[in-house]
């Protein structure tokens with residue numbers, strides 16, 4: 001199941017496919033700091049991600065300061081990481097490919 005908590009080995013395997021994401025919160029979340037050239041790019045990234053998040057019904061925890069966007073992903077209902085978090089991470093990486 002896509003919303004089922006992944007075990008440590010599965011998390012490690014999925015994480016190894018990504019760049020710039022690290023485990024936080026005792027392994028229950030992944031995070032990444034995106035840095036863009038300016039606020040316009042950062043907010044454009046967030047807009048793209050928001051639409052993608054709605055499509056898969058999975059939402060990031062994030063904050064924005066000027067040209068930086070700090071993202072944490074976890075699945076609240078599973079109290080940990082699921083396949084959905086890694087799907088969203090891939091979508092965010094695609095949306096953020098023009099990061100500075």
Ligand SMILES: C[C@H](O)[C@H](O)[C@H]1CNC2=NC(N)=NC(=O)C2=N1
Nearest residue numbers: 057058059060074075076077078
């Ligand atoms: C009803 C709806 O499917 C749920 O509330 C979804 C929405 N987005 C979500 N996003 C995240 N990150 N975790 C969830 O458990 C979650 N649940």
